[in-house]
Amino acid sequence: xxxxxxxxxxxxxxxxxxxxxxxxxxxxxxxxxxxxxxxxxxxxxxxxxxxxxxxxxxxxxxxxxxxxxxxxxxxxxxxxxxxxxxxxxxxxxxxxxxxxxxxxxxxxxxxxxxxxxxxxxxxxxxxxxxxxxxxxxxxxxxxxxxxxxxxxxxxxxxxxxxxxxxxxxxxxxxxxxxxxxxxxxxxxxxxxxxxxxxxxxxxxxxxxxxxxxxxxxxxxxxxxx
Amino acid sequence: xxxxxxxxxxxxxxxxxxxxxxxxxxxxxxxxxxxxxxxxxxxxxxxxxxxxxxxxxxxxxxxxxxxxxxxxxxxxxxxxxxxxxxxxxxxxxxxxxxxxxxxxxxxxxxxxxxxxxxxxxxxxxxxxxxxxxxxxxxxxxxxxxxxxxxxxxxxxxxxxxxxxxxxxxxxxxxxxxxxxxxxxxxxxxxxxxxxxxxxxxxxxxxxxxxxxxxxxxxxxxxxxxxxxxxxxxxxxxxxxxxxxxxxxxxxxxxxxxxxxxxxxxxxxxxxxxxxxxxxxxxxxxxxxx
Numbered sequence: 001x002x003x004x005x006x007x008x009x010x011x012x013x014x015x016x017x018x019x020x021x022x023x024x025x026x027x028x029x030x031x032x033x034x035x036x037x038x039x040x041x042x043x044x045x046x047x048x049x050x051x052x053x054x055x056x057x058x059x060x061x062x063x064x065x066x067x068x069x070x071x072x073x074x075x076x077x078x079x080x081x082x083x084x085x086x087x088x089x090x091x092x093x094x095x096x097x098x099x100x101x102x103x104x105x106x107x108x109x110x111x112x113x114x115x116x117x118x119x120x121x122x123x124x125x126x127x128x129x130x131x132x133x134x135x136x137x138x139x140x141x142x143x144x145x146x147x148x149x150x151x152x153x154x155x156x157x158x159x160x161x162x163x164x165x166x167x168x169x170x171x172x173x174x175x176x177x178x179x180x181x182x183x184x185x186x187x188x189x190x191x192x193x194x195x196x197x198x199x200x201x202x203x204x205x206x207x208x209x210x211x212x213x214x215x216x217x218x219x220x221x222x223x224x225x
Numbered sequence: 226x227x228x229x230x231x232x233x234x235x236x237x238x239x240x241x242x243x244x245x246x247x248x249x250x251x252x253x254x255x256x257x258x259x260x261x262x263x264x265x266x267x268x269x270x271x272x273x274x275x276x277x278x279x280x281x282x283x284x285x286x287x288x289x290x291x292x293x294x295x296x297x298x299x300x301x302x303x304x305x306x307x308x309x310x311x312x313x314x315x316x317x318x319x320x321x322x323x324x325x326x327x328x329x330x331x332x333x334x335x336x337x338x339x340x341x342x343x344x345x346x347x348x349x350x351x352x353x354x355x356x357x358x359x360x361x362x363x364x365x366x367x368x369x370x371x372x373x374x375x376x377x378x379x380x381x382x383x384x385x386x387x388x389x390x391x392x393x394x395x396x397x398x399x400x401x402x403x404x405x406x407x408x409x410x411x412x413x414x415x416x417x418x419x420x421x422x423x424x425x426x427x428x429x430x431x432x433x434x435x436x437x438x439x440x441x442x443x444x445x446x447x448x449x450x451x452x453x454x455x456x457x458x459x460x461x462x463x464x465x466x467x468x469x470x471x472x473x474x475x476x477x478x479x480x481x482x483x484x485x486x487x488x489x490x491x492x493x494x495x496x497x498x499x500x501x502x503x504x505x506x507x508x509x510x511x512x513x514x
Contacts, residue, residue: 131423205431
């Protein structure tokens with residue numbers, strides 16, 4: 001009863017056919033898409049799976065709730081949004097916010113985990129870990145720390161190629177200065193006077209004691225009012 | 226489907242919950258403070274890509290950012306309480322929330338927290354969510370399937386990004402992502418790098434090699450749940466099993482990986498856990514009558 005009727009000679013695939021196609025593509029993906037199909041094959045399979053999955057989800061929603069004509073507008077609006085979310089996944093750029101690609105924890109990782117730590121030198125001579133992500137509440141969730149890491153990686157790349165990185169260094173210094181100034185407003189009794197940027201590499205099996213640390217940059221801070 | 230008991234009042238309660246969440250979120254978010262950072266650091270996303278750099282620089286002021294936040298707060302309050310022209314207020318709230326969320330993502334990493342809530346809010350503006358519990362004159366509630374279909378539409382929009390995440394993971398890496406050290410790598414990296422939480426319980430887990438296979442199995446289990454996300458509302462048992470996977474996942478993730486999706490936990494409650502109680506609630510009411 002709920003299967004689609006032919007429109008203009010075209011009969012849309014049945015729910016069972018859509019589900020079978022999804023399951024088959026998922027099995028192929030799980031086994032690993034053969035590299036002989038070319039580098040673009042995973043992205044093509046991803047798009048096809050998203051289209052089939054979205055169509056299947058909409059079909060199921062339609063069948064479960066279309067008891068009257070008034071049920072249709074909400075599902076049509078949902079279909080439009082799914083299309084935009086799917087288009088964002090295909091466009092694969094975060095510039096398309098809010099329709100950004102969903103790639104979280106999506107690539108296999110081998111080898112060491114690398115990141116940056118920030119060691120603060122206080123006026124008293126004390127050394128503590130400085131946490132940029134806690135200075136502005138708005139910029140938690142990795143927003144500022146990943147931004148700083150991207151800039152540090154860029155500086156390292158430029159310098160490795162022998163290209164000037166003075167502009168990036170100056171911007172990094174300005175941002176760290178602003179973060180420290182904000183921190184110092186709340187900790188006037190023992191303010192920060194410098195920040196060491198430390199590159200940390202943690203090899204598998206990721207025991208904290210095995211981390212290798214190397215200071216890559218020292219940022220002296222101006223004393224701000 | 227778990228939304229057979231949907232009514233105008235229940236959809237209105239959902240509207241109040243979603244806009245209430247935005248209200249708390251915005252009220253606690255001091256976005257004006259980031260004016261202390263240099264404008265050159267800002268990497269535009271979304272609507273800000275269209276803004277010329279010179280215009281952005283001229284607007285770079287804590288008072289402008291506070292104004293944006295207050296305007297968003299005002300529109301959210303109007304959409305929540307349902308005054309005159311509530312749909313217009315909701316659309317305005319959607320636009321302003323997009324500007325606020327796009328703005329804070331311009332300082333480094335553009336994360337996905339709040340986005341499923343934003344998509345649900347976009348959709349809400351096109352649903353009959355102001356047919357009850359409004360300060361202004363509400364439309365007359367109808368006795369048909371439109372409210373159940375509205376909940377189903379919200380579940381589709383909430384579940385689809387989970388599906389997209391799992392599809393990306395499987396198509397690009399296949400089974401291999403669950404077999405090696407990938408999960409341990411993510412736990413170590415995020416526990417140490419995401420510094421808004423000051424604890425390292427994730428690293429303590431990695432000190433126990435016997436837990437490695439369990440972590441990989443959990444990663445695979447969550448991926449299966451993500452694939453099922455747009456469909457689980459169709460059967461109460463599916464929804465219950467899915468919640469039994471997704472709620473612990475969203476609770477454990479911040480503890481061992483510092484990755485917090487607090488808004489999704491609220492959506493899991495209002496879109497799945499709460500509707501699962503409707504049958505018992507309505508049955509009890511009928512029995513009392």
